[in-house]
Amino acid sequence: MFESDLVIKSDKVWDGESQTFKEATLVINKGIIERIEDLYAPVKGKRVIDACGLIVSPGFIDIHAHVEEDPSDTLTIQKLLLLQGVTTAISGNCGSGLLLDDVEGSLRERFINLCFLTPHAALRRAVGIADVYERATPLKIKAMRELLRSELEKGAFGLSFGLEYTPNVSQDEIYGLAQVLKGFDRRFISIHIRHDGPKCIDALKEAIALAEDLRLRVEISHLGSMTAFGYAKEALNIIEDAVLRGVDVKFDSYPYSAFCTHIGSAVFDPGFEERWGKGLDFIEVASGKFKGMRLNEDLFNLLRKEAPETLVVAHVMNEEEMRLCLSHPMCAVASDGVIKGGWGHPRAAGAFPRGLLWLREAGYPWEEALKHVVTIPRENAFLEGRGELKEGSFADVVIFDPLRLSDRATFSNPTLPPDGIRYVIVNGEISVEDGKIIGPSVGFILRR
Numbered sequence: 163m164f165e166s167d168l169v170i171k172s173d174k175v176w177d178g179e180s181q182t183f184k185e186a187t188l189v190i191n192k193g194i195i196e197r198i199e200d201l202y203a204p205v206k207g208k209r210v211i212d213a214c215g216l217i218v219s220p221g222f223i224d225i226h227a228h229v230e231e232d233p234s235d236t237l238t239i240q241k242l243l244l245l246q247g248v249t250t251a252i253s254g255n256c257g258s259g260l261l262l263d264d265v266e267g268s269l270r271e272r273f274i275n276l277c278f279l280t281p282h283a284a285l286r287r288a289v290g291i292a293d294v295y296e297r298a299t300p301l302k303i304k305a306m307r308e309l310l311r312s313e314l315e316k317g318a319f320g321l322s323f324g325l326e327y328t329p330n331v332s333q334d335e336i337y338g339l340a341q342v343l344k345g346f347d348r349r350f351i352s353i354h355i356r357h358d359g360p361k362c363i364d365a366l367k368e369a370i371a372l373a374e375d376l377r378l379r380v381e382i383s384h385l386g387s388m389t390a391f392g393y394a395k396e397a398l399n400i401i402e403d404a405v406l407r408g409v410d411v412k413f414d415s416y417p418y419s420a421f422c423t424h425i426g427s428a429v430f431d432p433g434f435e436e437r438w439g440k441g442l443d444f445i446e447v448a449s450g451k452f453k454g455m456r457l458n459e460d461l462f463n464l465l466r467k468e469a470p471e472t473l474v475v476a477h478v479m480n481e482e483e484m485r486l487c488l489s490h491p492m493c494a495v496a497s498d499g500v501i502k503g504g505w506g507h508p509r510a511a512g513a514f515p516r517g518l519l520w521l522r523e524a525g526y527p528w529e530e531a532l533k534h535v536v537t538i539p540r541e542n543a544f545l546e547g548r549g550e551l552k553e554g555s556f557a558d559v560v561i562f563d564p565l566r567l568s569d570r571a572t573f574s575n576p577t578l579p580p581d582g583i584r585y586v587i588v589n590g591e592i593s594v595e596d597g598k599i600i601g602p603s604v605g606f607i608l609r610r
């Protein structure tokens with residue numbers, strides 16, 4: 163009898179489509195799910211995984227990743243995502259990252275499949291705007307539009323803005339760039355909105371207006387971290403209303419009540435303590451030689467001036483509101499993972515298992531919870547051929563123990579892989595076995 167590359171048998175196969183568990187045998191050959199047979203079908207494989215009692219799901223899809231800066235950090239982030247069960251990630255979010263040609267050069271090893279948005283800051287850099295507070299001239303907007311068009315032609319999945327990081331950016335610049343997407347099929351714009359805290363509602367409305375005016379899809383990035391200061395409920399209502407009137411707006415969120423970014427960013431321009439109602443002692447240094455220390459006036463001034471790339475973690479959001487966002491029926495769980503020199507925020511290593519646990523705690527059965535880590539992000543990103551276990555799909559699979567699944571990464575040990583992830587299969591290759599990376603790097607850069 164012909165031996166297939168890999169055979170997986172389980173009584174709990176969640177195919178991403180029917181939203182129920184089935185008994186099945188997945189027959190994988192040359193990276194593709196070639197056939198799906200019943201559980202007891204006599205299929206031979208070079209490797210057979212008996213996963214009865216374990217959940218077999220399409221690999222998780224991270225719609226908000228940051229695999230885009232320093233090559234060694236990006237490798238770490240990819241591995242941490244893989245160990246959580248993520249097999250495809252959309253990177254270049256929050257307006258930050260690289261243009262496609264540069265990505266190609268810097269990402270020699272790919273442990274997961276990667277898609278890229280064209281980051282606003284990369285467009286600005288390319289036309290000579292280094293200052294985040296600078297307003298682009300009409301001539302520079304025109305040059306950015308041309309560059310964006312060529313990125314989309316090369317297969318970028320869309321455009322990303324980090325409006326909070328470029329506080330003076332004009333509507334002409336935003337709309338001028340967004341309009342370029344109109345000429346392309348199945349692209350989207352991810353937006354880290356202009357404000358967190360008290361002005362987040364205005365900022366959210368600005369992003370929704372863009373989607374409504376231009377009839378484009380807008381993905382609101384990490385909604386919780388922008389609104390969980392007493393505004394999450396109102397924000398969710400606004401999104402629901404927009405959807406009801408036909409606006410193509412989506413959102414994602416991560417399951418932590420602390421955010422993480424560079425201390426030199428505009429997020430920490432004067433007024434942030436008032437915005438969050440919390441002082442410097444709620445902010446922890448997460449990379450560099452002061453890591454682990456809480457900020458005080460002197461340390462804050464020193465790092466802002468001399469080490470603006472330092473990552474800091476701000477424990478300032480309300481957990482209850484973070485949970486409200488994450489457990490909303492529309493929410494895609496996302497990592498937003500950032501790591502520098504092996505340090506950063508635990509979401510890079512724990513967001514997906516933790517997000518699933520939060521969903522379970524909110525009352526979702528597994529069959530429903532899995533939608534938030536597979537189906538919703540897949541649909542939001544217009545991803546095809548992945549995120550479903552059906553004949554002809556790419557064999558991206560995660561196999562986990564529902565009784566043991568839990569995140570272990572903490573703020574003091576942010577890169578600890580989760581418990582309970584037994585196998586992760588990327589493009590038909592076993593990449594993770596019993597919580598350890600065993601396979602070669604077999605991910606692709608996916609182009610639209």
Ligand SMILES: [Zn+2]
Pocket residue numbers: 255256324354383384
């Ligand atoms: Zn962001």
